[in-house]
Amino acid sequence: MDFKFSEEEKIFRESVREFCQNNIAPMWVEMDEKRELPLDLYKRMAAQGLFGIPVKPEYGGSGGTLTMACIALEEIAYAEPSVAIPVYTLLQNGWPYALQLFGSEEAKQEILPKVCDGTGFYSIATTETQGGSDLAGIKMAAAKHGDKWILNGEKVYISGVEEVQKLDWGGGWFTLVRTGGSGAQGLTVISVLAKRDGKIAEGFEPSMFEEIGRGGLTTGGFKLTDFEVEDKYRVGEVNKGMSISLQCFNLARIVVAAACLGSARWALDQGIDYIKQRKLFGRMISSFQGISFREADLYMKLEAAKLFVYKAAWLADRIYLYNDPDFSVYDLNVPATIAKYWVPDTCAEIYQEVLKWFGAYGYTKECPLYRGWLGTWSYNIGAEGAMNVLKYIIARDTIGKEYIK
Amino acid sequence: MNILVCVKYALDVTELRIDPSSKTPTLQGAPRKVSDIDKNAVEEAVVLKEKHGGKVVILTFGPKEATGGLKEALAIGADEAYLVEDPSNGLLDTRATSIVLAAGIKKLGNFDLILCGEATVDGFSSQVGPRLAEKLGIPLLSYARKVVVNGDEVTVERDLEDRYEVLKTKLPALISVTREINTPRIPPLMAILKASKKKSEIWKVEDLGLSSDELSKSSSVQISEIQVLESKRKGVIIKDKPPAEAAEELVNLLIKDKCLG
Numbered sequence: 105m106d107f108k109f110s111e112e113e114k115i116f117r118e119s120v121r122e123f124c125q126n127n128i129a130p131m132w133v134e135m136d137e138k139r140e141l142p143l144d145l146y147k148r149m150a151a152q153g154l155f156g157i158p159v160k161p162e163y164g165g166s167g168g169t170l171t172m173a174c175i176a177l178e179e180i181a182y183a184e185p186s187v188a189i190p191v192y193t194l195l196q197n198g199w200p201y202a203l204q205l206f207g208s209e210e211a212k213q214e215i216l217p218k219v220c221d222g223t224g225f226y227s228i229a230t231t232e233t234q235g236g237s238d239l240a241g242i243k244m245a246a247a248k249h250g251d252k253w254i255l256n257g258e259k260v261y262i263s264g265v266e267e268v269q270k271l272d273w274g275g276g277w278f279t280l281v282r283t284g285g286s287g288a289q290g291l292t293v294i295s296v297l298a299k300r301d302g303k304i305a306e307g308f309e310p311s312m313f314e315e316i317g318r319g320g321l322t323t324g325g326f327k328l329t330d331f332e333v334e335d336k337y338r339v340g341e342v343n344k345g346m347s348i349s350l351q352c353f354n355l356a357r358i359v360v361a362a363a364c365l366g367s368a369r370w371a372l373d374q375g376i377d378y379i380k381q382r383k384l385f386g387r388m389i390s391s392f393q394g395i396s397f398r399e400a401d402l403y404m405k406l407e408a409a410k411l412f413v414y415k416a417a418w419l420a421d422r423i424y425l426y427n428d429p430d431f432s433v434y435d436l437n438v439p440a441t442i443a444k445y446w447v448p449d450t451c452a453e454i455y456q457e458v459l460k461w462f463g464a465y466g467y468t469k470e471c472p473l474y475r476g477w478l479g480t481w482s483y484n485i486g487a488e489g490a491m492n493v494l495k496y497i498i499a500r501d502t503i504g505k506e507y508i509k
Numbered sequence: 510m511n512i513l514v515c516v517k518y519a520l521d522v523t524e525l526r527i528d529p530s531s532k533t534p535t536l537q538g539a540p541r542k543v544s545d546i547d548k549n550a551v552e553e554a555v556v557l558k559e560k561h562g563g564k565v566v567i568l569t570f571g572p573k574e575a576t577g578g579l580k581e582a583l584a585i586g587a588d589e590a591y592l593v594e595d596p597s598n599g600l601l602d603t604r605a606t607s608i609v610l611a612a613g614i615k616k617l618g619n620f621d622l623i624l625c626g627e628a629t630v631d632g633f634s635s636q637v638g639p640r641l642a643e644k645l646g647i648p649l650l651s652y653a654r655k656v657v658v659n660g661d662e663v664t665v666e667r668d669l670e671d672r673y674e675v676l677k678t679k680l681p682a683l684i685s686v687t688r689e690i691n692t693p694r695i696p697p698l699m700a701i702l703k704a705s706k707k708k709s710e711i712w713k714v715e716d717l718g719l720s721s722d723e724l725s726k727s728s729s730v731q732i733s734e735i736q737v738l739e740s741k742r743k744g745v746i747i748k749d750k751p752p753a754e755a756a757e758e759l760v761n762l763l764i765k766d767k768c769l770g
Binding site: 111112114115116118119122123126151152153154157161166167168172176 | 542576577580581584695696697698699701702704705
């Protein structure tokens with residue numbers, strides 16, 4: 105057992121911290137307020153190797169680990185706690201990694217270098233109007249015609265819809281579609297590229313939602329009408345989309361948790377700085393146990409959050425990078441799910457408590473805390489697993505599927 | 510052009526924890542990093558290499574953990590790195606340090622330029638560079654804020670705060686650089702990962718033909734104590750006065766304390 109980060113990991117964390125201090129910390133509040141997309145910043149982030157961290161160098165990536173992706177996300181979210189930039193970054197790491205694991209060689213060679221050099225985007229599209237948790241109910245239909253798939257249907261609450269259209273190369277989503285009969289066994293993953301080589305694809309009709317937080321990132325949806333996709337963009341086998349998606353959701357849950365960890369650590373640091381300065385009744389408010397004991401509670405939870413994130417990332421690397429025979433892909437279900445439950449939950453608790461410490465000032469727009477609270481709240485609602493779905497997964501794997509029906 | 514850069518894996522003084530009872534910094538387990546100004550020296554060496562070709566070699570004298578600092582320098586773009594392990598746990602002075610570094614440089618071969626930071630962020634003695642130039646018998650160009658190499662000559666702008674001098678000499682030479690000379694690049698992940706594959710060795714002082722005992726004897730300065738300087742605020746608050754009167758009083762207080770003339 106070794107709780108120490110390696111020398112490379114420490115140097116990488118410092119390098120990301122320095123990059124964020126110079127490039128992100130000074131601009132995030134204005135970006136969030138004006139709801140601006142930081143597309144220029146993404147070029148610099150790509151040059152710094154922050155997209156495609158675990159993607160192999162032959163596909164334009166850095167050849168790092170999922171643990172390193174988590175280190176980067178924690179630091180980026182510490183500098184940008186509204187998590188618009190961290191969410192964009194986690195998508196640009198988790199889903200390209202999924203494509204690397206399950207995609208065709210041709211698709212990997214085309215898409216991954218574009219994601220890594222910042223001109224392309226590759227993320228996830230599963231949710232439909234009937235809900236994101238009921239994957240087996242997915243309706244978007246794909247029919248095979250020769251070497252092509254014809255897609256029809258609609259996806260909603262999808263990240264990066266505007267970004268894809270604005271990036272030089274383009275990109276799209278790891279999209280779960282129905283290729284067989286009803287239920288979970290009839291689903292296949294297909295990469296839907298809304299834009300390629302600078303051209304928007306025919307049959308792609310985007311729509312937008314306005315969210316309450318993380319103003320630097322867009323969320324929308326898209327409707328596909330007779331949208332043609334070559335078979336080389338299929339990810340994994342036909343009708344095996346559910347099991348592939350579940351594995352990839354495990355990876356995505358870990359990077360989501362890492363981003364929430366960074367934002368939560370920032371919020372608690374803000375709180376600790378504040379209670380040491382703010383005086384009431386002639387005393388620093390940190391000297392009231394009503395405050396300091398809550399700080400202790402939150403610190404314990406944050407420490408657990410760190411352990412959950414990095415243990416899950418470490419395990420994912422053992423399984424997917426090092427092919428460690430001691431572990432199977434199923435071993436990641438519970439650790440990744442705990443991380444995705446615990447960290448956003450703790451993050452929300454920290455924001456709500458620290459906002460109380462700040463009093464009326466915390467409720468003003470001058471105080472940036474609420475931006476982090478609103479941004480990270482999205483992960484308490486859903487995205488990579490609604491809270492009750494996460495509890496179901498943990499209960500199913502620890503009690504046994506047959507005992508919880 | 511072959512360049513050697515001396516770096517120190519210094520205490521990160523911004524992260525030091527102070528023991529409240531003794532008012533001394535806790536050095537055990539204290540975070541360390543490549544001294545900021547030494548990083549400027551590494552960056553300058555890499556820039557010169559990119560322009561003129563050749564290689565950049567890093568040399569450090571310090572604890573075994575300094576390999577982390579070597580990797581950082583390699584990630585910035587240096588080609589090889591050598592650590593001479595300090596047998597004294599940081600007790601040797603700048604004189605002994607320059608003896609070790611000079612012996613290391615002689616073992617590594619001939620260099621056109623030796624670069625150092627003007628000082629390290631922890632000790633800040635500014636002595637190692639000049640001592641090293643003396644030991645190697647080469648010219649010293651200190652406090653360089655600009656370095657230009659032209660053939661077998663080097664020209665530097667020597668920053669003396671209120672003015673600067675332009676100095677020129679034939680290579681080889683030793684240059685100590687200031688913080689202002691450049692902004693060190695932030696290495697991307699791929700460069701950090703490549704750094705681990707570059708040549709990096711750990712030597713003992715005996716590998717350089719030196720002995721720990723002799724080094725201790727040649728170390729003439731001993732640090733007997735490190736104390737934290739306390740700067741207490743006066744906490745004067747000018748209350749309940751109109752702004753003009755309050756300003757008047759503030760100016761008078763500042764004059765009294767010799768803050769204003």
